[in-house]
Amino acid sequence: MRVRTVPTAVAAVLATGLAALSGCSSGGSGGSGGGPPAALLALPADLDAEAVAGGKQPAFEPSDVHLAVGRTFGMDVRVAPLPHGWRLVDPGDTGPLRRDADSKQSTCAPNTAGCGHTVRQSWTATAAGSTTLTWRYVDFASCKEVQNPASCRTLASKEVRVTVG
Known part of the structure; x- marks a missing residue:
């Protein structure tokens, strides 16, 4: 029973993540020391991306993130066994940002x-x-x-502009 509710809850969080995509500031806790990121966004849910791809809603607006040196930024990406999905295609300039290791935030039981x-x-x-x-x-x-x-054929895209300083 719990296995079925976890993906639904994750989908709901990602769907509501659209409101948070307007940007975050470097306020609050979160540096490179394992704490929560100073800025955290979630990519739009699959159903929202499908609506953009089908012309049923406008394209996703870019988001702006402002960070101080040493602070972290995180993007939550839902990975599902679907014919469509989100992929990072441009990792940006490595001068102001260093890519850190990815971390799983949720999991599924095998063969679900x-x-x-x-x-x-x-x-x-x-x-x-x-x-x-x-x-x-x-x-x-x-x-x-x-x-x-x-x-691959692009169905929708999302940009995040990051300013450090």
Whole structure:
């Protein structure tokens, strides 16, 4: 029973994450020391991305994140066994940001049909500057190169502009 409620709860959190996508500031706790990120966003839910791809809602507006050097930024990405999904296609400039290790935020029992999990992609601000990170919601069946999401047909995209300083 619990296995079925976890993905539903994650989907609800991601769906409501659209309101948080307007941006975060570097206020609050969270540095590179294992605490919560100073800025945390979630990519739009699959159903929202499908609506954008189908022309049923406008494209996702870019988000702005402002960080002090040493603070972290996290993006929660839902990974599900679907024919479509979010992939980071432009990791931005490595001058102001350092990519940290991804961490699983939720998991599914093995062989659970339609179950996905959430992965937090993280970066640490290392120097003053700005860069843009870009995720695309892609059609995996259209990929010309399996390991290259930029070779897939884009259904929707989301940009996050990060300013460090």
